[in-house]
Amino acid sequence: MTTTTWILSDVHLRWDRPERAERLARFVERRDPSRDRLVIGGDLCDFWFASRQSHTEPPDQPPRCLGLRSLAGFVASGGRLSLIAGNHDQWLNHYYQRVLNTSFTPEPWVETIGGRVVHLYHGHRIGRPPFWKVAMESRRFLDAFRVLPEPFAVGLSQRLDRNNDRTRLEDDRRVLARYQAYVQTHARQAHLILFGHIHTPVFHPARDDVFPPRPSWAVLGGWQTQSSWLRLDDDPDHPPCLVVE
Template identity: 25%
Template structure:
């Protein structure tokens, strides 16, 4: 994609809407919707890199209650012609067609490469990548197993959603975000993962979420690892203007 003049590409991640309760996350949802309403005017595309919801599961005829403001805003923006791309996170990985059918938003379950203005991007949520994090990696295999999803689907939604919300808030192993502090470049596993990816292919920007910490770290002479932070503590987002990438804070 070549960006039209005065257009930008926006990136955001880890809103965790619904946590710890629907009531307490409502101001954050309204703030994120306000951001979407601002960036839609000059957006060439919008990327949401996972954990938009603290829990999401699509039954055949039911999706979790709530989130009408953000879903409505995404539908409005997409209907206006602005492309939106969604990458599942570890909290909303059980997506199965709702975003594609209802919102016309493609959903990706792993990293994907994009090229904008001859700049090469590797984009994903970031969970389970790189060295370490073995407990979560084992847990993710259970979550994504078709038999596990089939069993969960047989729970009544009132029970299933309540159980999942409890586990999401209480269990840091499931959340995958037990250490929300900078560990140093040599111990940040997404930094190590990015450097390893660059051994086989060049990327100008490797952009992820999941760590909840805004970071923009040089991992090569012409390559940067970017973590988008979150919309719980930092309210940060990324923007590419066709030439360079910035991490910014939404102050509204």
């Protein structure tokens, strides 16, 4: 029986953005646990969820988030789920163990699928991120954000969103340059290299007209406004397919 691996990244689930959970649930419900495998390349949940919302759920109840409930159902039905820790959800391993019966897999995630060696990285550790972003990803910051009064937490979150929107194009340009350099450095180790972290999905086919030859590589993400995933079949005659909808 042919197995299909579906790879996605950067869904950024949070309770005040229910449309993300609804789109993820629709995606998961179309998968067959007996022949489909799901791989998530980091930031399944947003820092808001990681710091504030995961702490409020009763430990003996199913997850409140529809997207997480759909993943839990997929796993409970025998489906295989692999998770990489992103910069937003790197402190949620115990939570994912409880609600999804799944622990983080070491980065990079490496598998041979359909004769292709596939490397998957979240990407936030490639290069040197700004100091303030490193500080915000610390456990100390998340613990502090969790106890902020709601109006202050909302205000800070909105300010961060505005700052990210203002600098997104330049930030993405810098990160993509790091990814391209990484692909060149690891060209002989993989047929397909996948990243997350930035939120513009794109697929670059392999190139044999450069030296060394460059493998295929892609950036996954974009779940803030749409859905995207990469499909990999065990059949080597079926090339990787990036879907954005």
